[in-house]
Amino acid sequence: MTMQDPITRGLENGWAVTDATRLTESQTLEADVVVIGTGAGGGTTAEILASAGLSVIMVEEGKLYSQKDFRMDELDAYANFYQEGMSRTTSDGGIAIMQGRCVGGSTTVNWTSSFRTPDETLNYWQQRFGLTDLNPDAMAPWFAEREDRHNMAPWAVPPNANNDVLRQGCEKLGWRWQIIPRNVKGCWNLGYCGVGCPTNAKQGALLTTIPGALDKGARLFHGLRAEKLVMNGDRIDHLLTVAMTPDGIRAGKVNVRLKARHFVVAASAIGSPGLLLRSDIPDPHKRIGKRTFLHPVNASVAEMPKQVDPFYGAPQSVYSDEFNFKNGVDGPAGFKMEVPPLHPGMIAAVSPNHGKAQHQLLSQLPHLQSVIALIRDGFHPDSPGGTVSLRDDDSPVLDYPITDYLWHGVRQAYLTLAEIQFAAGARRVQLMHLDSPRFSGWREAKKAITEMPMELHRARLFTAHQMGGCGMGADPAESVVNGFGEHHQVANLSIHDASIFPTSIGANPQLSIYALAARNSTHLATRLTS
Structure with a gap:
């Protein structure tokens, strides 16, 4: 007898999940917190905030897939589970970018490698960016806690x-x-992790923090694109979103306006700067989208x-x-x-x-x-990273000079x-x-x-790790957020994904994102409930 898929079971038991592609009327909803993105950062944030008793709405542009959809089929998976149908590249086409586009984000389709941020990287961040609270000793408990949450252990x-x-x-x-x-439990050793786990062994956000948040009453809207954060004074008043058409590729005509006390952006190192740029978020030092890194x-x-x-x-x-x-x-x-x-x-x-x-x-x-x-990349003056900007249709694109x-x-x-x-x-x-x-x-x-x-174009380069673009630091003149992911100029905006890394990290980034998001979400929960 096989165990029922936890996504199927949760939906049958009444999770508040909405496929926005089926919405027929525009509407306005409210919550304590809106979390944009459901990958390593967004899923962790939603679970921790919902567990603290806060009402949470999760917004995901991609679709909700589950075990029945993971058929070890490259053609189907790349077209549906990845950004731009697995054809995303840097602006000049020189670097192919592998990035998830589904509930769970890249944690649904990654290869499960789970590394702590190297001590050398954390020490460099302290010295160069004033992030003294992110030293190896201070971060060790957060890494350990997330390793336990996601069943990470040497293979x-x-x-x-x-x-x-x-x-x-x-x-x-x-x-x-x-x-x-690796973050797996009961792995069958099949080898097709990159097209979604057909046995539910991979302990990514899809099977851990997203169900954890939904079990605590969070609401999930998938097939819903975050278009613009609308400011009122020094605060964000609401998020404008648009429902995707049933094919999941084009924006439809139904809008959803989401009001909240606080907004957490976790839409990736390309998506998060893109959203902030579309929203005209205050950027007095022109840092949004700068210093984006790839581990080429x-x-x-x-x-x-x-x-x-x-x-x-x-x-x-x-x-x-x-x-x-x-x-x-x-x-x-x-x-x-x-x-x-x-x-x-x-x-x-x-x-x-x-x-x-x-x-x-x-x-x-x-x-x-x-x-x-x-x-x-990102540790040397001659490795300044790339820049995220907006195309004519307001979609984000990364220019990355080698x-x-x-x-x-x-x-x-x-x-x-x-x-x-x-x-x-x-x-x-x-x-x-x-x-x-x-x-x-x-x-x-x-x-x-x-x-x-x-x-470029002679050496074939690619990446599955996007970092930076909303870098953290103690000095607002050279960063977008502080060490807790809190925006320097906007009182009710946090960023909880790899876009806050001030450099690349020299390791596969998922555990670093999980741990920083857990730390920063715990801090945020205390702020919002005190």
Whole structure:
């Protein structure tokens, strides 16, 4: 006998959930707090505030999906669960952006890697941005509490063959590696986390904090786009929203006006600055949308002598921080190394091959293995990040220039990835770069990579981590919010997502968002109930 899906059970038991695409009349609603976004930050915020006895309305532009919708189908999942149908990019098309668009946000479709914010990052934030209350000792209890809430622990199952290549290569080269903590419970080790968990093992917001908030009386509107926060004096009076059409892509004609004592924006490092810019929120120092970071990612793909089946098993279970902070926090660009799953649609999209070369590569999929590098951006003057602005239709877009400083990091990462794969026994290695042949040895690869042009659209770059754009800091002249996510100029506005990070963090960000949102929401609950 299978257990009933908790989303189905909750809906049958009377959760206050509204599919806004079915609304036929405009309306006005009120609550103590309106939370915009239902990902790691929004879900945590809603649960904590509702548990404190406050009335909460959650607003989510994407749809509510559940176990029945997660069919391990790339084509369907990318089109429906991701921003812009998995086609979101930076303004010049140079970096592909993987970002969730559904209830639970990216926590519904991420690969479950769960890291605490590195001590080096928290210490840098203290020194550079005056965030003295966010030191490692002060944050440790918040990390621990969220690890318990989301069942985060180092993966106890032996790594799949895909991830084990990273371990083998690091061991041969004398480099550090470790096992990744994952937020799963009863995981079947299928490997399709990126298209939604079909067994409800992933403990993202969809199965934890969102049900927790709804059980406490919170209301959820999905298929509802937040258009504009409307000011009255130094406070926000209400949020204007528009219901999406049934296809979930276009805005319809039904409006919902939401009034509240307090508003929490948790719409992502691209969505949150976009909403604030559309709303003409006070920005005396022009900081909204600035210093947006991505952990730009590059990759190499190896042909291994034995079958790897990179589409099965926990997608990420081994990592290496050997080069993350090796040259200091603000030295040459450091990078974290991890392994991605290789499903047919994904590898076809990121591979620089065409025609016969592409056919040859994909025909070898069971033998292919990949390692990626997450470039740590935002810690050096020559890594200022990008800028979120609005298109003509008021949708947000990110301009992200790749500086020479970052290109140097990308080249060093390519060298390191290829060296690891050859050390682990790869027959051939190809960089995800338009000028890369399939190298048959490390010496050949090293010479070519040293001379290869590092240019946009030649080096294939992507990201699943968006951070910054509403940075926190002690000085209002260089930040949007303080260390509790409270807006410097607007009395009843908080921001509880990765957009408040003043740099990237050098690790997958979901636990950092969960922990900061829990800390800041607990503080906010005390404010609003005292």
